[in-house]
Amino acid sequence: MGMKTPEQYIASLRDGRELFMDGRKIADVTRDPSFRVAIETAARDYDYVNPAHRAIRTYTMENGELGNRLFQIPRNAEELQARVALLRSVSILSATASSLFALLHVKDEIGAVNAQYAKNIERLYQHCRDNDLRIAEVITDAKGDRSRHPAKQDDPDLYLRVVARKPDGIVVRGAKLHITGAALVHELIVLPTKAMGLEEVDYAVAFSVPPATKGVKIVNRSYAHGEMSTFDYPVSGHHNMPEGFVIFDDVFVPWERVFLCGEYQLAGTFAHALGLWERVGSLIFAADRARLMVGAAQLIAEYNGIDKASHVVDKITELIFYAEILRMSLDTAIREYETAPSGMVYPNALAVNVGKYHAASNYHSMVRPLHDISGGLVVTLPVEADYRNPELTPYFEKYLHTKPGVAVEDRMKLYNLIRDISADAYGGWELVTTLQAGGGLTAQKIVSYRTYDLAGAKQEALRAAGIARPAAPQAAAARRA
Amino acid sequence: MGMKTPEQYIASLRDGRELFMDGRKIADVTRDPSFRVAIETAARDYDYVNPAHRAIRTYTMENGELGNRLFQIPRNAEELQARVALLRSVSILSATASSLFALLHVKDEIGAVNAQYAKNIERLYQHCRDNDLRIAEVITDAKGDRSRHPAKQDDPDLYLRVVARKPDGIVVRGAKLHITGAALVHELIVLPTKAMGLEEVDYAVAFSVPPATKGVKIVNRSYAHGEMSTFDYPVSGHHNMPEGFVIFDDVFVPWERVFLCGEYQLAGTFAHALGLWERVGSLIFAADRARLMVGAAQLIAEYNGIDKASHVVDKITELIFYAEILRMSLDTAIREYETAPSGMVYPNALAVNVGKYHAASNYHSMVRPLHDISGGLVVTLPVEADYRNPELTPYFEKYLHTKPGVAVEDRMKLYNLIRDISADAYGGWELVTTLQAGGGLTAQKIVSYRTYDLAGAKQEALRAAGIARPAAPQAAAARRA
């Protein structure tokens, strides 16, 4: 018990979990080449030896012991800021711990209905914290026909549901999609994908199970493949994470691991709470990525000798505007934090949603100036193996040279970085997930509209128009309800 | 001496200044109907009686007396924040005091070259502060053919220049354009419009003169006209400000009012310093305007019963994103303030320029959703006089009714607000000046590019690409130089 080493983490994965990838059933995930980089990625988060990492990744728990800061519940701005620094230091697998925070966020509200649920949430939290576990957020259902409610689908299992209630637990059936890192965590926290109605009591279910639980099967998909040169793939060759298609084939869940079962009015609460923390994670990542894009664009311009051209400076400045707006949104979200009744603090919802929306809605367009500046070599540059071919090396050194101080090898790496993040399989994954993560653009618009001070803005308009009376109070009241 | 009352301000304008408007020479500006609203606008800024205004607009000077906060040199974040609150409380005429701040900003640099200039700046500052004066920033030259330098124009006076140097002062000739409120201030602070070269020593001149100085002639243009119904023009009928075309016809300036005369290397310094404070003013205004647009859009949607329509909520949310990004930029600029060697603090240049650019480059597009939501009545609504015509009033009450709680008169006022700010003469002035104020989009791009931490961003890219060596140091060094 306590914090794990990278080796302990890897060992912990050998627990009989049922995994599939590329058509194969995976015998031992820790020895499978397809998972090698992903596991290294995850294991690096368990490095607390490096002092720089230790400072960021650990904290002193109430009992005086060192714990993973991932489990620290922030109580003030500094702790919130420390959490952001932590999330910037670890991989996406650790970031998915936000589902645990969503549970903590709603614990009191859930507990008011059923105290046992609150206790179960607290127990899970302590279990994860005390054993330094990794968690996947398991949300999106198969969904079937999106125009129909869960209970009206051709197959009742197209949304995950309770198929049996027993004295000691429940049996669930269904499938969950896009579960990042599902194959490599210790807990699958399963939450409803949306608010549920009276006819959907069986779908209002939340719980957590380890991946090795009987009946859980995870089919994996990755933008990466087995052995990738880190020269050719400097980002995705170093860290990647498979997406899991997680099947729950009549999985038994003991009551002490259940957080909701039938209280349909509370189903939406989880989704809402999760959204905020997911978007914080997205915004942190997007702000760093934007800065990286600025740096890559400026660097390739310098390498190629076009950094003085006004149209190039213009495009880099476009990227700077994008990066700075994300950075300011994130800073504002931390600085103007909000406080839950429990004393836990969390980032300002409006700032997070404005920033996340700006990041997501403009990302495709921001890839354009990066491509525009970089030129065709992004996709036509031959691979490392050709460069290393002694018959070819001299030609590469000769013809990919641009100017003194720029090594051909570095220039190639930089082109590979740009391609990897924006014009190859991983780049495609970014394009799609940037839009879809945290609930899609629509979700961010709804939250922004709801949290903005519309009443104040209307008051300004009334004043400017010289209207003495307040406007249509019933309309405003109705909207707020 | 000391702070003026509104009446004292108005009286102070009767000083023989030579003004023109609509083809007429203005005999007494304080009695001319074309200037009535503008003067009322300016005079309201002298209201220190209202306690709310007093709190915002005044401060305790070092000598213990109350002064106009416009002249308080901020020394910390609170004073900077107080300055922003002040600027939100007063008219554009007071806001132009930023030219005085630009002078203070460069005082030490200027003083290092010629101590007398620094003394003159200090003297002007005290004179303005002690007499509660208003100031116009007089920058943009006539410019002639923009492809030619000042000294290469068909007429050497197309940029304002020194035509004679005398023992007691200098004589200047030229014209300055777009001088907001020039007709209604006490000091015209004249600065070079751009950096100057060796051949342009006569153009490197900065000074201040009162408008009533012999040889100064101001031709005025306004988006407003004489008598406007404040029902039909709720904004521009209440406050407007003429633009001055200011002619300097061999104007004599005593040496104690000169801040630069021939030191061409310093000409650019003024323009640069001014830019920051101008853009702060623009950003403050733009953030408030954006919030007003949100309020007006939401209100008209409620009045018309379309506030629940998803495409309407979408468009209002677009305006919210715009408004919040401006608000966050301004807050960041204040919070992350910078400190001059003199101890004066000023807003963060990057945040100001990012915010100002976002405000200006998107403004035309943001008017679109406002128009889209509001509909054709913005421009087709009959005027107040028709509404008040007893023969017509019943028809207006009948046919402009939408729902209980919305008075027809209020709905008309709201439409007038929207038209006034975005689809009439004043709205057009906003469209153009939003782009052009503070130096145009290009200026903001240049400053943003220069102040962004490019070195840090490049470091990230090098790390991500796996490049050990630093990139092309000479290129980076060259760019920074």
Place this chain on the structure above:
Amino acid sequence: MGMKTPEQYIASLRDGRELFMDGRKIADVTRDPSFRVAIETAARDYDYVNPAHRAIRTYTMENGELGNRLFQIPRNAEELQARVALLRSVSILSATASSLFALLHVKDEIGAVNAQYAKNIERLYQHCRDNDLRIAEVITDAKGDRSRHPAKQDDPDLYLRVVARKPDGIVVRGAKLHITGAALVHELIVLPTKAMGLEEVDYAVAFSVPPATKGVKIVNRSYAHGEMSTFDYPVSGHHNMPEGFVIFDDVFVPWERVFLCGEYQLAGTFAHALGLWERVGSLIFAADRARLMVGAAQLIAEYNGIDKASHVVDKITELIFYAEILRMSLDTAIREYETAPSGMVYPNALAVNVGKYHAASNYHSMVRPLHDISGGLVVTLPVEADYRNPELTPYFEKYLHTKPGVAVEDRMKLYNLIRDISADAYGGWELVTTLQAGGGLTAQKIVSYRTYDLAGAKQEALRAAGIARPAAPQAAAARRA
């Protein structure tokens, strides 16, 4: 009978029509200064003496006489092209004849339900053609609360309706908004603003009456005012047209002027037919305006000596792209015309809607580069009267000079053109009406979606995906229905 002269047209307006403007009841519209320019605008369309105009504006009718081409029903591409040329040659008042074309478009469909209606349409057409009449399209109702149907409003008259049916005609009550030129036409063709349902039989009414009909009152609003210098307002000082708020106060309409009365299923047909012709008119105008914007931008750049600057060329090129896409859309619409069962040809609906949407959705953004290139003088230039003031003329000549070959007066006119069309009251009217004319952006999106060859596009996707079977036929069928 036959084609009118300008003088006959003006005389025809003295028929007792009840008009209001600026709070006044208009005694004789032909002598009222507020209408002077609008009437001159309208009268110019009656110039058939100028050979260039005669060629474009007239055609030989079946009886061998010369008629106004406005009434020619196009039967082939040449006649359609000739119609476009005509519409480019005349004012907006003539362009509103499109409501007559909408009636002709639906005549057969209407006639199938009630042969008398078709006859009435034919009679109106001949009456207008034989007397060279001008027509207003009278569509938009007061509408009240947009979230409620016509029959559910607080006041049943918020949509125009039949209040009595008599042996010889019907009595109607209501108000119609945004009726361009209503005060200056001979026929008000009144059509339902939208499709109507079973509960709205009284609202399913279409008819035509002359403006002088008892009970018709027109309150006018204009972006122009009485006497405008055509130097300062080169466009709106030359042609403008008031918008009418048209009140129908229990107006009697004889049956032979009724085209629909109670057949609610057909109400939407009119709106749909009208939309096409309205958008054609909008697209023609927008294409010409875009070209004008290119010309104005290029010219002001040349006048100011910035036409070689790459960022200026970039912005002008943006305007060129906009202008060319509109031009190509219009040409495509004509070339790929469609043919009604009656043999009348009409522009391709998809091309028209794509072009109109591109014009309207980008217009606000396209004003930006124009303002960006032109600079602040757009709104700060003093007026003609100042220029003509002999005391000032020399200063204008001196300081507004840019380079040889550019007369100051011409440069001022060009600035006035730019302000007038984009940054003054008329420019605001353009901003709003560009969005709202022809049914708003949503209407163009709906038509484009419906008329695009989705089936073909899906077939391509199926082929590319390697899917043998056709996709979800029932879904496709449902959508088409």
Place this chain on the structure above:
Amino acid sequence: MGMKTPEQYIASLRDGRELFMDGRKIADVTRDPSFRVAIETAARDYDYVNPAHRAIRTYTMENGELGNRLFQIPRNAEELQARVALLRSVSILSATASSLFALLHVKDEIGAVNAQYAKNIERLYQHCRDNDLRIAEVITDAKGDRSRHPAKQDDPDLYLRVVARKPDGIVVRGAKLHITGAALVHELIVLPTKAMGLEEVDYAVAFSVPPATKGVKIVNRSYAHGEMSTFDYPVSGHHNMPEGFVIFDDVFVPWERVFLCGEYQLAGTFAHALGLWERVGSLIFAADRARLMVGAAQLIAEYNGIDKASHVVDKITELIFYAEILRMSLDTAIREYETAPSGMVYPNALAVNVGKYHAASNYHSMVRPLHDISGGLVVTLPVEADYRNPELTPYFEKYLHTKPGVAVEDRMKLYNLIRDISADAYGGWELVTTLQAGGGLTAQKIVSYRTYDLAGAKQEALRAAGIARPAAPQAAAARRA
């Protein structure tokens, strides 16, 4: 001699060409798995047996024989239209024949300087036509430091140049980048990448050589890899084409294959002529791709049951606008064709450039709605092999079901189509090449600005502004020159 069969084409590639890929030297390209799909792609273009293909791909030559229409020189609109149809029917390898057209385009101009060059062009044309050869356009040089001219680089070979002139030919050295399909053609037509100056006579060189010429080495890069499931990669698994990094290591070119050698004033002529035909090809492809995106978006919306949601219809309509504008541009370019002195007709340059620019500048943004509608499965869907795994097939059939009529296999294929074209390695290649092909956005802007009727547009502005005199004629004249 004459048209080849697919088998003859494949055989023709076994000629000793020196190819490299993935670090290996390719012994026999026709048996190498990395080239299998690319060669199949190329060979399919030689199918003239299928009657549908024969109609499109062949024409009757002057001598009465059947020839590949690729070599038909269009003399009228029908032949131009037939060429477009041909280009839509064949792969990118055939499309690169445009370099031959660029040569024909400039033949007379070149011939005026050196008749031999024109003869050489004619000979090459006949050789390619008579042997049904495929051609690569070999343009982009290594370029080195973009801020320096060819002759000022650290290595004089960074632009391809003549290193020796001999009685029977020339010797060239250099490298050319981004040469699509270089490994699989019969002729490499090498042209200067840009205009050249007096100091760059050695760089003003154009010629053609077969890939098997001694000293030519081609290093290949592909977005595709060896064995791809056409289920998982429905587009790139079926057709792909490697990019060649083509090295000219002192290659001897006989005089009869040289089209330019030292006449530096003509170097730019080739680049200009090539640009038009390249952009035509890009526009054809982009228009088809846009239509495919509409189809894929509509289909996935139907499969998932969201095709009635208004925000989905909105996004599809965005794609429709994009697709239609491209289609109309292409049609206009054909219809308003221009005619060279030789009688050869070619597409309208303005329409081509406007369309190409619209295609390229908006492509990144258009991928966004496609991703937005499709959702996360685009990148998280497991691969075919998992689906075919009998242990998993039932789960896929159960959980990827949406509604009757939609086969799970088809839904998977559709998701794979979307990922393949927009969110995977091939999609990344599209993002970059869409921007870079045909010379980048700047090139299209320049041509559009130059070919637009600016004089006419200015005339309109003069007329509207009421300016009698023509504007600054010298400026206009200068620009035209």
